[in-house]
Amino acid sequence: MDFIDYYQTLGLQKTASDEDIKKAYRKLARKLHPDLNPTDKDANKKFQQLNEANEVLGDPEKRKKYDQYGKDWQHSEQFEKARQSRQQGGYEYAGDSGGDDFSDFFSSMFGNSGGRRSQARFRGQDYNSELRLSLIDAYTTHQQTLNINGKNVRITIPAGAENGQVIKLKGFGAPGTNGGPAGDLYITFNIATDHRYRRTGDDLYINEVLDLYTAVLGGDITVETLSGKIKLKVAPETQHGTKTRLKGKGFPVYKKDGAFGDLYITYTIKIPVNLTEKQKALFRELASTNT
Amino acid sequence: MQTEQLIPVSNFCSWYNVEFSFIHQLHEFGLIEITTREADVFIPESELEIAEKLVRIHNDLQVNTEGIEVITNLLDQVKTQQLQIKELQNKLRFYEEA
Numbered sequence: 001m002d003f004i005d006y007y008q009t010l011g012l013q014k015t016a017s018d019e020d021i022k023k024a025y026r027k028l029a030r031k032l033h034p035d036l037n038p039t040d041k042d043a044n045k046k047f048q049q050l051n052e053a054n055e056v057l058g059d060p061e062k063r064k065k066y067d068q069y070g071k072d073w074q075h076s077e078q079f080e081k082a083r084q085s086r087q088q089g090g091y092e093y094a095g096d097s098g099g100d101d102f103s104d105f106f107s108s109m110f111g112n113s114g115g116r117r118s119q120a121r122f123r124g125q126d127y128n129s130e131l132r133l134s135l136i137d138a139y140t141t142h143q144q145t146l147n148i149n150g151k152n153v154r155i156t157i158p159a160g161a162e163n164g165q166v167i168k169l170k171g172f173g174a175p176g177t178n179g180g181p182a183g184d185l186y187i188t189f190n191i192a193t194d195h196r197y198r199r200t201g202d203d204l205y206i207n208e209v210l211d212l213y214t215a216v217l218g219g220d221i222t223v224e225t226l227s228g229k230i231k232l233k234v235a236p237e238t239q240h241g242t243k244t245r246l247k248g249k250g251f252p253v254y255k256k257d258g259a260f261g262d263l264y265i266t267y268t269i270k271i272p273v274n275l276t277e278k279q280k281a282l283f284r285e286l287a288s289t290n291t
Numbered sequence: 292m293q294t295e296q297l298i299p300v301s302n303f304c305s306w307y308n309v310e311f312s313f314i315h316q317l318h319e320f321g322l323i324e325i326t327t328r329e330a331d332v333f334i335p336e337s338e339l340e341i342a343e344k345l346v347r348i349h350n351d352l353q354v355n356t357e358g359i360e361v362i363t364n365l366l367d368q369v370k371t372q373q374l375q376i377k378e379l380q381n382k383l384r385f386y387e388e389a
Binding site for chain 1: 340384
């Protein structure tokens with residue numbers, strides 16, 4: 001159990017007046033309040049430490065005891081016994097709050113009922129977690145079972161989830177303090193990069209390789225998409241880098257049943273290699289006609 | 292038919308030790324929804340979390356309703372900007388991979 005320097009917590013000297021303590025507490029409370037720092041995982045803890053410092057230094061009697069026995073707090077029990085023997089019927093601190101939220105240091109000095117006022121009920125801290133998905137996973141609505149603090153939780157991931165998108169699982173965060181409700185669990189989707197499909201919003205982009213003959217003469221090709229294979233007609237004299245849009249063949253739109261983005265295909269023309277002498281001769285003949 | 296849980300504002304006020312006028316003002320500022328049924332005023336359960344948060348800001352930090360409105364607006368802006376940053380990161384990733 002470490003000694004806690006409450007003066008340091010409030011950024012004050014030991015000589016600080018009651019007014020200084022009040023001011024410092026209010027200033028820091030406005031800065032560190034968990035409701036104003038929703039993304040800070042330690043906000044609850046910091047605010048509790050601040051409350052604890054104020055609890056002790058803001059109460060003249062506790063401050064006196066802390067100043068007297070602070071660094072030597074182990075002796076505070078003897079101090080307490082001596083006090084109690086002086087007061088008939090013993091001594092009891094006022095207040096009804098539980099000490100569960102105070103540090104061990106505080107509890108050892110002031111007991112579990114040392115709180116001067118009842119503590120605010122705080123919602124538990126929100127947890128943040130990341131879920132890795134492949135593009136294929138994100139393409140279909142599916143269920144996943146997650147283990148959250150020993151509990152198996154089944155969640156449905158709707159089709160069309162975006163990289164970085166966050167979903168909230170209410171009540172799966174840290175338990176609340178002083179009877180406050182539990183926090184929430186925020187899951188951020190981390191969608192892995194796919195080697196074939198590039199995605200922007202609900203649209204998908206792919207490169208499709210065409211052989212020279214199909215590019216020149218046109219023809220039918222089969223293209224693999226996330227919804228299955230589709231047949232496409234390639235127009236004669238298709239140029240390298242030509243783009244085609246396939247409406248509704250892109251990514252599903254999040255939580256919009258039946259709505260899809262588009263698929264953009266960019267053609268790459270593959271020049272034949274390892275030509276035979278006959279093929280070379282035919283190309284030469286072809287070239288000679290192009291004058 | 293979907294049923295809605297309603298919490299009497301009087302219960303909420305006595306539990307959190309706040310005046311009815313405070314809750315009414317939050318409603319006037321458009322920060323929480325309240326609903327009236329046969330002359331009784333209720334807070335829908337869906338609004339409870341936000342109402343509790345606003346009461347904590349009020350009680351813990353001595354912030355008045357005007358201040359709470361400013362804080363709420365700024366927190367909303369922060370949230371929107373965080374989402375925009377995420378979207379821009381995604382777009383940037385698209386071009387970096389290209």
